[in-house]
Amino acid sequence: MAHVVVRDLVKTYRVSERDPGLIGAVRGLLSRRYREVRALDGVSFELARGELLGLIGPNGAGKSTTIKILSGILRPTAGVVTVGDIVPYAERTRHVARLGVVFGQRTQLWWDLPVLDGFELLREIYRVDRARFTRNLDELTAVLRIEGILHQPVRLLSLGQRMRAEIAAAMLHEPELLFLDEPSIGLDAPSKLALRDVVKRLNRERGVTVLLTTHDMQDIEALAERVIVIGHGRVLLDSPFLALRDTVLRERRLVIDFAEAAPALELEGVTAVARDGASLVLTFDPARTSAASLIARVSAEHSVLDLRVERPAIEEVISHFYDLHGAVEA
Amino acid sequence: MLFLKYVVASLRSQAQYPGSAALLMLGNFLGTGVEIVALLALFHRFGDVRGWRLGEVALFYGLVNVQFALAELLSRGFDVLGTELIRTGSFDRLLLRPRSLLLQLCAYEVRLSRLGRMTQAALVLWLCIDSAAVRWSAANVLFFLWAVAGGVALFVGLLVLQGTLAIFTVESLELMNVLTYGGVQAAQFPLSIYHGGLRRFLTFVVPLGLITYYPALTLLGKRDPLGAPEWIGLASPACGFLFLGLALLVWRWGVGRYVSTGS
Amino acid sequence: MSAAAPGSVPGAVAPRLAFGERLRPFRAAFESRFSSMLQYRSAALAGFATQCWWGGIKVMILAAFFRGGDAAAPLSLADAVTYIWLTQALFALLPWLADSEVALNVRTGAIVYDRLRPVDAYALLFARGLGWLVARTLPRAALLVSVAALGLPLLGAQRWALGAPHGAAGGVCFAVSLGLAALLSTAVLMLSSAAVIALGTDRGVVALVPSIVLVFSGNLLPLSLFPDSLAALLLLQPFAGLLDIPLRLYTGQVSGAPAVAVLGLQLAWLVLLVALGRRAVARALERLEVHGG
Numbered sequence: 001m002a003h004v005v006v007r008d009l010v011k012t013y014r015v016s017e018r019d020p021g022l023i024g025a026v027r028g029l030l031s032r033r034y035r036e037v038r039a040l041d042g043v044s045f046e047l048a049r050g051e052l053l054g055l056i057g058p059n060g061a062g063k064s065t066t067i068k069i070l071s072g073i074l075r076p077t078a079g080v081v082t083v084g085d086i087v088p089y090a091e092r093t094r095h096v097a098r099l100g101v102v103f104g105q106r107t108q109l110w111w112d113l114p115v116l117d118g119f120e121l122l123r124e125i126y127r128v129d130r131a132r133f134t135r136n137l138d139e140l141t142a143v144l145r146i147e148g149i150l151h152q153p154v155r156l157l158s159l160g161q162r163m164r165a166e167i168a169a170a171m172l173h174e175p176e177l178l179f180l181d182e183p184s185i186g187l188d189a190p191s192k193l194a195l196r197d198v199v200k201r202l203n204r205e206r207g208v209t210v211l212l213t214t215h216d217m218q219d220i221e222a223l224a225e226r227v228i229v230i231g232h233g234r235v236l237l238d239s240p241f242l243a244l245r246d247t248v249l250r251e252r253r254l255v256i257d258f259a260e261a262a263p264a265l266e267l268e269g270v271t272a273v274a275r276d277g278a279s280l281v282l283t284f285d286p287a288r289t290s291a292a293s294l295i296a297r298v299s300a301e302h303s304v305l306d307l308r309v310e311r312p313a314i315e316e317v318i319s320h321f322y323d324l325h326g327a328v329e330a
Numbered sequence: 331m332l333f334l335k336y337v338v339a340s341l342r343s344q345a346q347y348p349g350s351a352a353l354l355m356l357g358n359f360l361g362t363g364v365e366i367v368a369l370l371a372l373f374h375r376f377g378d379v380r381g382w383r384l385g386e387v388a389l390f391y392g393l394v395n396v397q398f399a400l401a402e403l404l405s406r407g408f409d410v411l412g413t414e415l416i417r418t419g420s421f422d423r424l425l426l427r428p429r430s431l432l433l434q435l436c437a438y439e440v441r442l443s444r445l446g447r448m449t450q451a452a453l454v455l456w457l458c459i460d461s462a463a464v465r466w467s468a469a470n471v472l473f474f475l476w477a478v479a480g481g482v483a484l485f486v487g488l489l490v491l492q493g494t495l496a497i498f499t500v501e502s503l504e505l506m507n508v509l510t511y512g513g514v515q516a517a518q519f520p521l522s523i524y525h526g527g528l529r530r531f532l533t534f535v536v537p538l539g540l541i542t543y544y545p546a547l548t549l550l551g552k553r554d555p556l557g558a559p560e561w562i563g564l565a566s567p568a569c570g571f572l573f574l575g576l577a578l579l580v581w582r583w584g585v586g587r588y589v590s591t592g593s
Numbered sequence: 594m595s596a597a598a599p600g601s602v603p604g605a606v607a608p609r610l611a612f613g614e615r616l617r618p619f620r621a622a623f624e625s626r627f628s629s630m631l632q633y634r635s636a637a638l639a640g641f642a643t644q645c646w647w648g649g650i651k652v653m654i655l656a657a658f659f660r661g662g663d664a665a666a667p668l669s670l671a672d673a674v675t676y677i678w679l680t681q682a683l684f685a686l687l688p689w690l691a692d693s694e695v696a697l698n699v700r701t702g703a704i705v706y707d708r709l710r711p712v713d714a715y716a717l718l719f720a721r722g723l724g725w726l727v728a729r730t731l732p733r734a735a736l737l738v739s740v741a742a743l744g745l746p747l748l749g750a751q752r753w754a755l756g757a758p759h760g761a762a763g764g765v766c767f768a769v770s771l772g773l774a775a776l777l778s779t780a781v782l783m784l785s786s787a788a789v790i791a792l793g794t795d796r797g798v799v800a801l802v803p804s805i806v807l808v809f810s811g812n813l814l815p816l817s818l819f820p821d822s823l824a825a826l827l828l829l830q831p832f833a834g835l836l837d838i839p840l841r842l843y844t845g846q847v848s849g850a851p852a853v854a855v856l857g858l859q860l861a862w863l864v865l866l867v868a869l870g871r872r873a874v875a876r877a878l879e880r881l882e883v884h885g886g
Contacts, residue, residue, distance in 0.1 A: 013591065073425040075590045089589060097428035108423050112343040121339055124332050125427050153346070350796055357800030364804045368814040375818060376658045376665055504639035512646045523657035528649070 003209050004047035004070065004177070009079035011040040011065050011233075039065045040076070041233035049176075050207040052200075054224030054241070056214065058322055062233040063213045067179055070211070072096060083177060097126065100170035100208075104182035107166055109154045115165045116150045119172060126173035133172065140168040144198055160191030167198060171208075178202070180212045184219055196222040217314040229321060236325050248324075249317045253310045254282040254294055259303040267297060278305075332429065336437030344442050351442050358446025362395065365518065366454060380523045385461020386550055387519060388454050393474075394517040394542045395451035397481025398510070402444045405486050407435030408493030416496065421588075431585060432578070435493065436486075464549050473564075477545035480567020484541050485510065487570070487577035494577075494584035509536055517542040522555045529556070537573060540566035618712050623724035626694070640685070641736045648681035648741065652753055667817045667824075671756060672844040676815050678741040678755040679840050685729035686775060687835055688782040689806040692722050695786040696795040704790055708878045715874045718786060723779045759845025766852045770839035773859045777834050780866040781806070787873035791880060811837030817846065831866060834859035 014034045040062045047053055057063050068074035069081055072088030072095045081088060088095045109118035123133045141147050144164040149157055157165065163183060170178060180199065184192045200223055203210050212223060220227060220241065227244055229237040239247055251271065256262075262280045265273060269289030274281040284294060291309050298304060312320075344351050369391065373384040407415070415421040424434045458464060492506035513536060521529050521543040533539040540562075547554055548563030652674050659670040666673070695718065698704040707714050741755035758764035785802055789795045807813050809832035816827040816837045827833060838855045841847040847855055 068422070071422075071426060073422050073589060092425065093428045096426050099426065101423075101426055103419070103423075106419060106423075110339055110343060112346045113339060117339065117342075121335060124335050125429055127428075353796050353800045357803075360801065360804035364808050364813055367808055371814055371819050372654075372658050374820055379654075379657045380660055504643050507639075508643050508646045512643065512650070515647065516650050519654055519657070524653050528653070 002046040003049040003051070003084060004211075005080065005082045006046070006066070006070070007044045007080040009040050009043040009066070009069065009081060010038075010077045011062075011069065011074070012077050013037045013039055039233055040069075040079075043079075043230065043233070043235055045228055045235060045238055047209055047211070049209055050203065052203045052210040052212065052223055052225055054212050054214065054220040054227045055230065056217075056220060056227060056318065057230035057236075061230045063230055064181070065233075066230065067181060067211070067213060071099060071101060071179065097173070098176045099179070100173070100175035100177070101179045102163075102166050102170045102181065102183050104163070104180075104185040105159075107154060107162055109162075109165060109169055111155050112153055114151045114153055115146070115157075118154065118165075119150075119169060122169055122172055128173050132174070136172055136174060137168075140171055143201055144168050145194075159186050160188060160194070163187060163191070163195060164198070167195075167202075171202065171206075174206075176209060178208050178210045180210065180214075182214055182216075183212070184214065184216050192216070192218070199223055217318060221314050229318070231322065231325050237321065245311060245314070245317055248321045249312050250285060250287065251283050251312060252286050252291060253312070254284065254291060254298075255308050255310060256280050256282070256298060256304055257306040259305050263302055265298070267294065270294070333433060333437050336434075337440050340437065340440045341442070343439075354441075354443035355446045358443045359449050360446075362447040363450040363453075365391075365515075366450060369454075369518075379519070381555070382520055382523070383461065383463065385458050385463040386552075388458035388461065389464060389550060390520055390542060390546050391518040392451045392455035392458055393477060393546055394481065394514050394538075395447055395454070397478055397541065398485050398514045399444050399447040399451060400478070400482045401485030401489065402447070403440055404436050404482070405489040405493075406441055407438030408489045408496075410438075411435070411493040412496030412499075425589075432581075465551070470549055473545070474549060477541065477549075477567050480545070480570035481541040482570070483567075483574040484537065484570035485513075487574035488513070488536070490574070490577040490581050494581050497584045497588045513538045520546070537566075537569045540569045618710075619717065619720035622717060622721045626721055626724035626728060641733050644681040644684055644733055644737050645740060648678050648737070651677045651681075656753075667821075668815065668844065668846055671752075672846065673815060673818070674753060675756040675844055676811075676840050678737065679843065680812050680836060682734040682737040682741070682755075683730060683771075683774075683836060683839075684812065685733055686726055686778055687806055687810055687812060688726070688778045688785060689803040689812075691789050691795040691798045691802070692718075692725060692782055692786050694721060694725065695789055699789055699793060699795070704878075705881060708881060714878055715783065715871045718874065719779055719783060722782045722786070723775065726778055726782065727775065756844075758843045759848060762852075763842060763845050763848060766842040766848075766856065767839055770834075770842050770856055770859060773856065773863060774835055774839050777831075777859060777863045777866065780863055780870050781832070781835070783870035784866065784873055787870065787877045790874070790877040806832060806835070809833065810835040811840065815840070817841075828855075829858070831862040834862050 013036070015037050016034055043062065043066060055063055055066070065074065069076050070083065070088060072092045075089045083095060084098070086095045108122075109115060110121065119137065123130075128136070141150065144167060146161070146164050146168060149161050149165065154162065154165070167183070183199075184195055187195065196219060199210065199212070202208055203223075210223075212219065214220065224241050227237070227239060227241050228235055237244075237247070257279045260278065262275055262278055265280065265282075267273075267282070270282045270284050272281075272283040274283075282294065282298075284291075295307060298307075369384075369387070372379070373387075378384075379387065402409075411421065415424070424431055427434065459466070464470065488506065488510050492510070495506060513532070516524070516528070516532060517538045521532060521539045524532075529539065533543075544554070544558065544563040544566045546563075548560070553560070554562075655673050655677065656670060659666065659673070668676070695704070698707070707718065710717065738755060742757075745751070745754040758767055785798045788798050792798075809816075809827070809830055811833065816833060817824065819827055828837070838847075838859055841855065842852055
């Protein structure tokens, strides 16, 4: 049985509008205009227990709306949503007791109090008994390496430290479902790596179902087995990550460094040729032209210093995908 | 109990900035205390107001300020609902916890600065005690506490309503200030000095009169110049609790709407 | 919003500008502040409701005290009522709050930009502050005066209404005094801004300034209703010019030759506080550079 079920989810809002400038401001004093926004327009997907799903899409696509509905703090206009055996917005307290949420850049801990004091308050809030709490805390402290910051006030922590403490805070009550909303935003490179490592471990070792929303494609690459792309309130793509590239942007690139200036080439089966000093970048479709044959042809006639075959970066893939679907920022 | 833990956490947070906390308390004291200056100046010049002496008016003044100061201590969460909570998304965080929203909001931030208002209320009550306008028997002291409780309930109710309003319009809640701060302003003097329309408003619509005027009359042992029966003073603090109950119903409805429409 | 004259570089010799051109940054500052204040329509309406209530309560309380008779007071009840309504109308003109923009800039560190612009920092802050105060006051004052001066009589409550000024001379003196009051208010605001900049926070100012301003400007209670022994002192102190002096001229409590004298008093305090303010702001901004961003 699936852990999370979402079917034909629809959500509409009313937003007020005002003209800019001084005239608009005065007019705004007298009357207001409204506009209907369709934030979600029939979203459907399912998550199995222990799955790690990446949810991506341009800003305004409906990602946070989906998360809010799954959290139970927003009621959909239409559609079905269940987590386990509960409808989130109908049984808020029961649902939320099994849920952990981490918002990037925002902390749920108490700003002026030491991290541990915040954890203690959360223990009280989630009604975790002392023994379970201590065990959990010890494990999480080890995995997240936050031993040293437990007694520091949250406001003195660096962003990387705060995010680790934040994840611990979200996991203290052993939730079955974990939402991570832009967790690596603003983090430096080592912190990002540490974060990904930790999330992967938590997912594997504890079997927590994880839903990750992010703009950072490296996060997706490192963590997500499956990716859902949302645009204009709809699911544009729902596929295992490995298949993503091949579905969206199948091309490869052959980068050749020549001994002298790059020659002018005319080759069959190459869709684009770019010159960069002594190098050439040949773009081709691996389904129609094999890399090996290209390499053979080029090296037969020219003196090649070095070469490599590249796949487009994941950002390019996604960007290309957004373009294909006109799914730019709403 | 979770509420107590929240309170302790809040106090400890504020204790991290002792200078700031002291300054805020001083500011609250001065801000509310300037009223005393006006009070003293007016009595100095005119001697009495419609038959009420300073010592008697001091009871009304002190009572309503104690009530409001205590209510403010308990309802910071509702006060900043629009500005601090909804706008930053922290309100969502409160909804993500498997605990009553009400409890989280009441315990949100127990601001020590409100003790400034308490202090000036205490000073004014001392004026009352000094004037011997009230016989402070055990029964009267208990009754005073009962009156305070009723008043706190009423003011918390008003602040809960203000919080509900904040869910819908993030822009301006000054309107509610008319009822809270303005209400305190009005209730500082015995209602009998006011015009009939206002008196009725403060008795039946927002029953401030019920939790301040009539209980104070009972304590002073005076008969109501407006002719209300004596038992009203004894029972009226209960209206504060009734009002709170109604306010909580409106609040429930408001949260339901928030969950339906989003921020 | 850039206040730098087009094409200029900080530190370079400023090109000679026409007077109108020179005023541009200040006018822009005034307008932008003004326009942003108008956005908050419900705030304006709610603020109006608050002032109405406050005015109403105060009027009723005063009327109850006056029941004993006018004789005990240096001004009549009718004048006191007018006074109260005008204090409510002009409430937002008082410098009882720290300038919100300055406080914000100090919090974010953006205050440093005020030091870097090739325009007189004090003058720019002054223009912005004046814009802020005037914009906050106009809508509420207009609404309140309409209700108190016109609406109340229509409802049959002529006794409680805002009365007309004391003759044409009174009206003119009031207008002049009000203009001076607005400038004086901005001057006081500049001093509090200097304190905010120097202290790095608006906490101290917010704790201490409101009570002082509200009491000594006459907002809490007409200054002439304070004990007679304090009358002279209260009139001579700088905050009297923020509200009490204009209102005394309006109600005719002061007229004729003494009217000119109090106007002169207002002006004197204005000049003094501007001078003090310029020094204070300059020092505060200077110190900013030393401590860094």
